[in-house]
Every structure is written in structure tokens, then in C-alpha cells.
Amino acid sequence: LTDHTGRAVTQADFAGRFLLLYFGFTYCPDVCPTELGTIAAAMDDLGTQAARVTPVLISIDPERDTPAALSDYVSRFHPAMVGLTGSPEQVAAAARAYRVFYAKVQRPDMTEYTMDHSSFIYLVGPDGRVRALFRPQTAPEAIAEAVRGQLRGA
Numbered sequence: 001l002t003d004h005t006g007r008a009v010t011q012a013d014f015a016g017r018f019l020l021l022y023f024g025f026t027y028c029p030d031v032c033p034t035e036l037g038t039i040a041a042a043m044d045d046l047g048t049q050a051a052r053v054t055p056v057l058i059s060i061d062p063e064r065d066t067p068a069a070l071s072d073y074v075s076r077f078h079p080a081m082v083g084l085t086g087s088p089e090q091v092a093a094a095a096r097a098y099r100v101f102y103a104k105v106q107r108p109d110m111t112e113y114t115m116d117h118s119s120f121i122y123l124v125g126p127d128g129r130v131r132a133l134f135r136p137q138t139a140p141e142a143i144a145e146a147v148r149g150q151l152r153g154a
């Protein structure tokens with residue numbers, strides 16, 4: 001995948017770090033901004049412990065989400081947030097790895113397409129394995145608490 005600065009990255013670039021990972025897209029009208037705001041609030045709640053955590057948005061709309069578009073977008077939520085995009089195949093492989101569903105939706109009354117997508121926040125451990133899965137509308141405090149629990153054990 002390519003990050004929001006245009007750099008090619010793999011899972012190895014995140015080795016040893018905890019991730020708060022979300023799959024979404026910058027054109028999303030409501031759900032994605034809400035969940036990314038939740039991740040940012042959880043990071044703030046973690047205080048100095050947030051230094052061990054990277055918030056990550058993987059775009060499931062690579063057609064529109066260029067690195068430049070992601071750069072503008074992620075910086076609105078949190079200074080540490082990383083945006084990732086790639087070819088449709090690369091994004092599909094990443095989504096498959098986390099069992100993320102997404103699909104393009106185009107209705108006659110819409111000038112632009114939108115994306116349907118599942119909306120879970122993943123807490124990924126330093127070993128790359130998923131440690132926890134948070135449903136939509138989980139409170140930031142609950143996420144921060146779960147991260148603290150994992151950090152204690154790490």
C-alpha cells in the first residue's frame with residue numbers, strides 16, 4: 001500500500017507498534033468521520049501511552065482517495081494518523097485480510113458514487129494480529145481502556 005505521503009509501506013513498517021485500524025473513505029458523509037473521530041479521541045484519552053499506537057485509515061475507495069486526498073483528510077483527525085491507499089487489487093487484499101466488506105453504490109439520483117462498507121475499528125498488536133474489534137459507536141474511553149490493557153501485557 002501507499003501512505004498519505006506517497007511512500008510505499010508494508011505490514012513490516014508497522015511491526016512492533018499497536019494500530020487502531022479502520023477501513024473507510026474520505027467521501028463518506030457520516031460514519032467514517034464519526035469513527036475516525038472516535039479513534040482520535042481514544043488517542044487523546046491515552047495521553048503519553050498513545051506514543052506506542054498508530055491510528056490508520058485504509059481507504060476502500062482508492063479510485064478517489066489518492067495519497068494527497070488522504071493527507072488532507074487524516075490530518076483533520078489526528079496528527080499521528082496514517083492514511084493508506086493503493087491499487088484496487090492491493091486494497092482488496094488488505095480488506096480480505098481483515099474480512100472487511102465494501103462495495104461501490106451508484107444510484108440514478110446520485111451525481112457521485114458512494115461506498116457501502118463494514119465499519120469496525122481493529123486493535124492490531126505489535127505482532128500484526130488483531131487483539132480486539134470494536135463495533136460502530138463504541139465509546140472512545142472503552143477503546144482507550146482496551147488499548148491500555150493490551151499495552152500492559154505487551
Ligand code: NI
Nearest residue numbers: 024028031032
Ligand atoms: Ni464510511
